[in-house]
Amino acid sequence: MNRAPVLVVGGGPAGLAAAARLADAGRAVDLVELRPALGGAYHRRPIPGVAPWPIGRAGEARWTRLAAGIERPEIRVRLRTGFLGVDGAGFTLLDDRTTGRVETMRPAAIVIATGAVEMVRPRSGWELPGVTTAGGLQVMMKETGRIPEGRILLAGSGPLLVALAGQMVAAGRPPAAIVETGDPFAHPIAGLGLLAHPGPLLEAAGHMARIFAARVPWRRATTLEAIEPTDAGLAVTLVDRRGARERIVVDRVALHDGIRSNDHGFPEASPTASALPFVAWAGDCREVLGVAAAEIDGARIGEEIAARLAGAPIATTSAIRRLAAARQAQDVLARVFAPARPPTPIERLPRETILCRCEGRTVGDLVDLLEGADAPGGREIKLSGRFSMGACQGRFCAHWVAEAAAGLRPDAPPPTPHDLTGRRWPSRPVSIAALVASNSSPDEPTRPT
Amino acid sequence: MASPSKLRIAIVGAGIVGVSTAFFLARAGVGVRLLEAHAPAAAATGAADGAVSVASKRPGAMMNAALAGIALYRELAAQGVLDGGFVSRSTFLVAVGAAEAAVLDGHAEALASAGVEVVRHPTSALARLAPALSPEAEGAIEVRGEGHAIGYDVVRRLIRAAELTVERGVTVRNLVQSSDGGLVGLDTDRGRIEADAVVIAAGGGSAELLGLDGVLRPRRGQLLVTERAPALNAALPGAIMSARYLLSKASAKGAPVSPRGYGLVIDPLRTGQFLVGGTRENDATRPIADVEAIGHVLADAVAMVPGLAKLRLLRAFAGLRTAVVDGLPLIGRAPGGDGVFVATGFEGDGICLGPVMGRTIADALLGRPATLDLSPFDPGRFLAGRVAA
Amino acid sequence: MTGGTFSWNGRDVAFRAGESIGAALAGAGVDALGHDPAGRATRWFCGIGACQNCLVRVGGRLVEACLTPAEDGLVVVSADVAEEIDR
Ligand SMILES: Cc1cc2nc3c(=O)[nH]c(=O)nc-3n(C[C@H](O)[C@H](O)[C@H](O)COP(=O)(O)OP(=O)(O)OC[C@H]3O[C@@H](n4cnc5c(N)ncnc54)[C@H](O)[C@@H]3O)c2cc1C
Ligand code: FES
Numbered sequence: 009m010n011r012a013p014v015l016v017v018g019g020g021p022a023g024l025a026a027a028a029r030l031a032d033a034g035r036a037v038d039l040v041e042l043r044p045a046l047g048g049a050y051h052r053r054p055i056p057g058v059a060p061w062p063i064g065r066a067g068e069a070r071w072t073r074l075a076a077g078i079e080r081p082e083i084r085v086r087l088r089t090g091f092l093g094v095d096g097a098g099f100t101l102l103d104d105r106t107t108g109r110v111e112t113m114r115p116a117a118i119v120i121a122t123g124a125v126e127m128v129r130p131r132s133g134w135e136l137p138g139v140t141t142a143g144g145l146q147v148m149m150k151e152t153g154r155i156p157e158g159r160i161l162l163a164g165s166g167p168l169l170v171a172l173a174g175q176m177v178a179a180g181r182p183p184a185a186i187v188e189t190g191d192p193f194a195h196p197i198a199g200l201g202l203l204a205h206p207g208p209l210l211e212a213a214g215h216m217a218r219i220f221a222a223r224v225p226w227r228r229a230t231t232l233e234a235i236e237p238t239d240a241g242l243a244v245t246l247v248d249r250r251g252a253r254e255r256i257v258v259d260r261v262a263l264h265d266g267i268r269s270n271d272h273g274f275p276e277a278s279p280t281a282s283a284l285p286f287v288a289w290a291g292d293c294r295e296v297l298g299v300a301a302a303e304i305d306g307a308r309i310g311e312e313i314a315a316r317l318a319g320a321p322i323a324t325t326s327a328i329r330r331l332a333a334a335r336q337a338q339d340v341l342a343r344v345f346a347p348a349r350p351p352t353p354i355e356r357l358p359r360e361t362i363l364c365r366c367e368g369r370t371v372g373d374l375v376d377l378l379e380g381a382d383a384p385g386g387r388e389i390k391l392s393g394r395f396s397m398g399a400c401q402g403r404f405c406a407h408w409v410a411e412a413a414a415g416l417r418p419d420a421p422p423p424t425p426h427d428l429t430g431r432r433w434p435s436r437p438v439s440i441a442a443l444v445a446s447n448s449s450p451d452e453p454t455r456p457t
Numbered sequence: 458m459a460s461p462s463k464l465r466i467a468i469v470g471a472g473i474v475g476v477s478t479a480f481f482l483a484r485a486g487v488g489v490r491l492l493e494a495h496a497p498a499a500a501a502t503g504a505a506d507g508a509v510s511v512a513s514k515r516p517g518a519m520m521n522a523a524l525a526g527i528a529l530y531r532e533l534a535a536q537g538v539l540d541g542g543f544v545s546r547s548t549f550l551v552a553v554g555a556a557e558a559a560v561l562d563g564h565a566e567a568l569a570s571a572g573v574e575v576v577r578h579p580t581s582a583l584a585r586l587a588p589a590l591s592p593e594a595e596g597a598i599e600v601r602g603e604g605h606a607i608g609y610d611v612v613r614r615l616i617r618a619a620e621l622t623v624e625r626g627v628t629v630r631n632l633v634q635s636s637d638g639g640l641v642g643l644d645t646d647r648g649r650i651e652a653d654a655v656v657i658a659a660g661g662g663s664a665e666l667l668g669l670d671g672v673l674r675p676r677r678g679q680l681l682v683t684e685r686a687p688a689l690n691a692a693l694p695g696a697i698m699s700a701r702y703l704l705s706k707a708s709a710k711g712a713p714v715s716p717r718g719y720g721l722v723i724d725p726l727r728t729g730q731f732l733v734g735g736t737r738e739n740d741a742t743r744p745i746a747d748v749e750a751i752g753h754v755l756a757d758a759v760a761m762v763p764g765l766a767k768l769r770l771l772r773a774f775a776g777l778r779t780a781v782v783d784g785l786p787l788i789g790r791a792p793g794g795d796g797v798f799v800a801t802g803f804e805g806d807g808i809c810l811g812p813v814m815g816r817t818i819a820d821a822l823l824g825r826p827a828t829l830d831l832s833p834f835d836p837g838r839f840l841a842g843r844v845a846a
Numbered sequence: 847m848t849g850g851t852f853s854w855n856g857r858d859v860a861f862r863a864g865e866s867i868g869a870a871l872a873g874a875g876v877d878a879l880g881h882d883p884a885g886r887a888t889r890w891f892c893g894i895g896a897c898q899n900c901l902v903r904v905g906g907r908l909v910e911a912c913l914t915p916a917e918d919g920l921v922v923v924s925a926d927v928a929e930e931i932d933r
Pocket of ligand 2: 890892893894896897898899900910911
């Protein structure tokens with residue numbers, strides 16, 4: 009049996025739960041987390057001396073359980089260490105920012121539990137300073153206990169905006185307004201489906217009560233169309249359900265149009281048990297189902313990997329049923345927050361709208377690239393158009409570029425976001441000095457044989 | 458053969474060679490079918506370094522071809538076809554240590570004897586000329602009049618300029634010939650395509666189509682791209698090539714080299730990024746980079762240009778060059794098989810040679826006189842009797 | 847680790863123990879972090895190291911302000927402050 013450790017990537021609920029179950033089965037685990045603290049998106053830990061954001065009794069119980077689960081000798085937690093992928097020789101690469109070295113290892117298996125990234129639809133001005141993702145604002149709040157100064161507008165779609173607004177109200181700094189593309193109250197029947205999922209429903213109800221009490225305007229069926237810098241702040245243009253436009257001025261805008269798997273550059277899940285290293289995905293990066301499901305999924309994958317490595321049969325658990333329930337809840341939420349009016353197709357946004365911020369590529373650049381007799385495919389759009397070619401490696405634009413390309417060339421096979429991003433190491437930019445350091449001392453091999 | 462404009466011509470492979478051939482035919486008013494298993498520039502052309510250069514060459518047939526290749530790049534740039542796609546600049550061959558300095562001296566003489574403009578720069582001049590170079594550098598020779606072009610970029614521009622369409626996702630399985638050896642066409646996974654003339658420019662895929670196993674061999678190369686660093690970029694006057702590259706690029710091509718040879722070329726790109734290569738690896742067929750090779754190349758690069766240590770790597774990739782065992786490409790009419798042309802085996806020179814070889818093949822198809830002596834590259838040296846069989 | 851101050855484009859910025867450079871800058875009212883080497887404005891965006899929009903220069907190297915812990919005495923500048931050329 010391969011006694012090498014299992015690598016767990018990501019210190020959120022899925023990663024922590026997987027690590028705990030692997031350790032239960034007697035497996036050595038290396039748990040790597042890019043950030044300086046564990047917790048992931050939901051259970052993000054505050055800096056010392058700052059109280060954690062209130063997350064309710066169930067949430068606190070979950071964190072206590074997850075944190076206790078990894079307090080064991082089999083688990084080595086490595087913070088500020090990023091997973092770069094698997095190279096052509098089969099080595100797994102870790103970017104250890106505490107030592108400034110890239111390390112190579114050959115784990116028995118890899119559990120990828122890197123969570124989700126937010127989707128932000130391109131709109132005029134989304135690239136400006138003062139504009140963050142809603143999650144990005146929440147990171148700052150959760151870690152520092154502080155909300156940045158000024159009037160903050162939350163815009164886009166989905167339950168996260170409501171949660172964030174509720175948290176801001178609780179902290180005494182209500183947002184200027186919530187601008188929601190969907191029209192949640194227009195779907196009472198669909199909304200009833202949530203009654204089957206009391207946990208999320210109660211949490212949402214708490215946030216809503218706070219938002220109403222604080223009289224935060226909740227502009228439903230309204231879209232944030234454009235952001236412009238002015239001397240007085242960021243001027244945003246809102247379009248309501250009747251198509252009427254309104255301009256308001258705020259200091260900051262937090263955007264959020266849903267979330268999707270954070271899977272860029274990572275190896276695919278192994279098709280067979282004999283593949284080495286065995287790669288499995290867990291939590292939101294496998295399927296976006298939320299925090300409670302991530303813990304269940306992580307535990308399930310941890311058990312499954314331990315069993316596979318031991319050659320034991322895979323036990324059937326209640327996890328699959330519970331994940332199905334979480335999926336149902338997500339479906340209901342998606343219906344409740346469905347856009348009230350179809351959004352403007354990306355390819356029909358104003359030509360100057362930035363699609364790929366890193367490389368400064370616009371809607372117009374894509375339209376020009378795709379016109380003519382010959383329709384380039386996904387990889388050609390990347391290479392020749394420089395879309396998704398920058399430092400974020402397409403994490404924020406590949407999805408939209410693929411969607412717009414499909415809209416512009418219905419005659420050609422639609423590109424996938426992966427055609428644009430690829431699955432190559434390094435999954436994120438890595439210091440050259442750290443790569444050189446990894447090779448510089450052949451007498452001290454960093455790779456177990 | 459019939460008048461060229463009536464010919465049904467099929468080109469197999471939309472790498473730089475196939476696309477260049479189609480471009481020159483289209484310019485002469487001759488349409489072609491351009492068949493590609495994946496996508497334009499999906500193989501070597503999309504993974505290449507892009508030196509349009511003779512700096513590492515010895516006088517001979519390949520040097521002459523490369524000089525013609527550079528001249529054509531200039532011509533296409535002047536015509537606006539390549540626009541900013543060809544960057545004219547010098548290559549600096551840099552020596553570290555006395556042994557390399559000696560190699561450089563001999564090399565400079567050889568280049569000059571072939572009519573290449575070469576300038577020698579003493580150690581004392583380097584700090585001013587190329588402030589980013591390590592003080593370890595002991596002299597350099599500057600090879601003038603060459604440049605850089607990115608393979609996939611050239612391919613895209615040629616497709617646009619000639620309004621070509623590429624049939625993507627069409628895999629050619631074999632040539633179809635009649636019992637008397639006459640060309641019928643091609644069998645593909647989408648059915649038969651009839652043709653009066655076929656150009657096999659399928660890179661590594663050509664071996665199977667032509668029955669050339671053992672003649673064409675993959676030689677892998679690994680490269681990397683850094684993030685942007687405009688100031689460091691401006692502190693290098695052109696491509697930096699380690700004089701050690703001359704040793705790695707064994708002077709007689711195709712001669713046995715160690716399984717993994719390292720050379721070093723640092724290309725400052727127009728974007729402010731750096732393209733750094735690379736390896737020459739025999740018989741490695743997975744086009745995926747590994748950290749051992751990339752770490753090694755980077756260590757060499759940082760020794761040459763210390764400022765690179767402060768940058769981040771954005772992408773690492775590997776490509777397969779298609780090499781011929783005797784080190785010379787296969788270009789021209791296949792013996793016996795009437796109407797079958799071959800253009801492959803360019804190893805590490807296809808970006809430089811692609812357009813000029815495309816023009817040469819197009820000229821042959823159009824019945825125009827040859828502007829380049831192809832006899833050293835005659836596919837007949839390996840193909841005699843095979844295609845017609 | 848305790849809090850302290852670091853230098854941001856020559857001005858002192860206070861931070862609390864464990865705070866990232868980016869969070870400390872936001873606390874000090876700094877939203878516009880400068881320009882990346884491609885010339886585009888930089889800012890805190892995703893907060894999790896994914897978007898690469900928050901690059902700043904520390905010791906000559908670009909790092910994500912949202913991932914990098916602040917340290918006492920650290921010298922941090924905008925990414926567009928030209929890198930020094932090592933020889
Ligand atoms: C790492 C590296 C560095 C290099 N550096 C340089 C350099 O600095 N300067 C330079 O001049 N050259 C360089 N080269 C070499 C150059 O890239 C190649 O010589 C050139 O791209 C060859 O072009 P091609 O069109 O022959 O082949 P390819 O680009 O390989 O194109 C062949 C095409 O045929 C398609 N195909 C294959 N089989 C079939 C089939 N059966 N049916 C349909 N389609 C098929 C493939 O998908 C591919 O698109 C380098 C190469 C590498 C790998
Ligand atoms: S804010 Fe996105 S990487 Fe730092």
